[in-house]
Amino acid sequence: MxxxxxxxxxxxxxxxxxxxxxxxxxxxxxxxxxxxxxxxxxxxxxxxxxxxxxxxxxxxxxxxxxxxxxxxxxxxxxxDHDPMAVLGQPDRAAVSVYAQNxxxxxxxxxxxxxxxxxxxxxxxxxxxxxxxxxxxxxxxxxxxxxxxxxxxxxxxxxxxxxxxxxxxxxxxTLDLKKDAAEADHCGSCRACLDICPTDAFPAPYRMDARRCISYLTIEHKGPVDEDLRAAMGNRIYGCDDCLAVCPWNKFAARAQEMKYAAREELRAPQLAELAALDDPEFRALFSGSPIKRIGRDRFVRNVLYAIGNSGRPELRDRAQTLTDDPDPAVADAARWASERLKAS
Structure with a gap:
């Protein structure tokens, strides 16, 4: 064999x-x-x-x-683009690379x-x-x-x-010839640890998912701890920071599968447009996407945190329209965003 x-x-x-x-x-x-x-x-x-x-x-x-x-x-x-560039566009949403198609x-x-x-x-x-x-x-x-x-x-x-x-x-069940395990080659590099916006790594090789933006935007149900919301920035689905800064990416193999290529409308979508999505519109936009599984409510909650972090007063009206949303977490996020922008 x-x-x-x-x-x-x-x-x-x-x-x-x-x-x-x-x-x-x-x-x-x-x-x-x-x-x-x-x-x-x-x-x-x-x-x-x-x-x-x-x-x-x-x-x-x-x-x-x-x-x-x-x-x-x-x-x-x-x-095929810099996934960190959108973080400098506060009125736009940052969607994790893996979920852009x-x-x-x-x-x-x-x-x-x-x-x-x-x-x-x-x-x-x-x-x-x-x-x-x-x-x-x-x-x-x-x-x-x-x-x-x-x-x-x-x-x-x-x-x-x-x-x-x-x-x-x-x-x-076939007994195939086994390969040798790979050794660790991180050395003294700390780039991925130091860039984490929420300090989700209590130590190298250990992650506290409760502080990870990918967990918070995808897995966490209900309101996110207010102490973590500002650090989320405009990241509305996942977070690529620790991946993007890894020096070994200079050897990254370009994706061959076109189904992973970013949809243009998801590279840097406008927060105002995403916040306005109702459930049917959300399902239509993200049909076939991993984003669909978190549902409209959790998604809009994340968008509202990003709006609250945007520093853009013109987005306050969009947040205020959702302060009475039927979903408690969405309504809470809308009130938080509205108050943040009122003070900006």
């Missing part, structure tokens, strides 16, 4: 993958301890599903005991299924395909498979393709 692993990698390259590596499900014994410490500290916030499936997420071998190999794949979504879960999973079907046709066996929707520690497995390492910002990064990558996994 040794040459089969190499053929898998060649087939992955044909599908446009930036990297492909192979490890065993049991090659990440450190995951359980890290996850336990993360949960014990309460860093997961409202993400109760992390605790509910901790046994599986802490040991991939438990997820499917029959699996003998894990094929890890990385697909680039590196932007189609939902990567759907796009990448289709490619992984194609590779899995190819593998079965070539060698038989059984497979299971995962793209971020199951309790799989993708980043740790990707490091064990030699694709890169988990940096101080806790994301995977590589000397070959930087850190703008989506990860997917194919578990198989």
């Amino acid at each position: 040794d040459d089969l692993g190499e053929r898998v990698k060649a087939e992955a390259a044909v599908l446009g993958m930036a990297g492909c590596g192979i490890c065993a499900p049991g090659d990440v014994p450190e995951v359980k301890g890290r996850l336990d410490a993360f949960l014990e500290a309460g860093f997961h916030g409202q993400m109760g599903w992390l605790a509910d499936r901790a046994a599986w997420r802490g040991d991939p071998a438990v997820l499917w005991p029959e699996a003998r190999s894990v094929i890890m794949l990385a697909e680039s979504y590196a932007p 189609r939902d990567y879960h759907d796009v990448l999973k289709k490619k992984l299924k194609r590779l899995a079907r190819w593998l079965i046709a070539e060698a038989g066996g059984e497979v299971k395909v995962f793209v971020d929707t199951a309790p799989v520690p993708e980043k740790a497995l990707a490091q064990a498979a030699g694709l890169g390492w988990q940096g101080k910002h806790t994301n995977l990064l590589s000397r070959d393709f930087g850190n703008w990558v989506f990860l997917g996994a194919i578990f198989t």
Whole structure:
């Protein structure tokens, strides 16, 4: 089966993958301890599903005991523009690069299924395909498979393709030749830690999700702590700061998949227009987008925080129209934004 692993990698390259590596499900014994410490500290916030499936997420071998190999794949979504530039446009919204077009879960999973079907046709066996929707520690497995390492910002990064990558996994009962794990190459660099607007990293390689803007804008339900709102700036869905400043991005592989290319209307959309969206308009605008899953209310809440941070008095009327919104978090955000702009 040794040459089969190499053929898998060649087939992955044909599908446009930036990297492909192979490890065993049991090659990440450190995951359980890290996850336990993360949960014990309460860093997961409202993400109760992390605790509910901790046994599986802490040991991939438990997820499917029959699996003998894990094929890890990385697909680039590196932007063709400076994702930090919009932060200097306070009347515009900053949307995380990964969400500026189609939902990567759907796009990448289709490619992984194609590779899995190819593998079965070539060698038989059984497979299971995962793209971020199951309790799989993708980043740790990707490091064990030699694709890169988990940096101080806790994301995977590589000397070959930087850190703008989506990860997917194919578990198989086939016993494929395993790759050597990648070592850490962060050195003394602290760029990702120092740039974080909300100080979400209590230490290198540790993240408190409760302070992370990606968590706050996507996972957190209800009003965001007022002490954190100003630091969110105009980031309304996710945050790319720690990824964008990584020096290893000078080797970033350009995204080959056009479905990840930014939609023009999402590069720097106007806050005033986004705040005016009702539910049908929100669903229409973000059809096929990962943004759709947070719903109109949480999305507009985020937009209102950005409006409150804009320093643009002309946006105050837009905020005031939402002070009686049926959603309590939206109404609270609208009142907060209105008061902020009244004082500006």
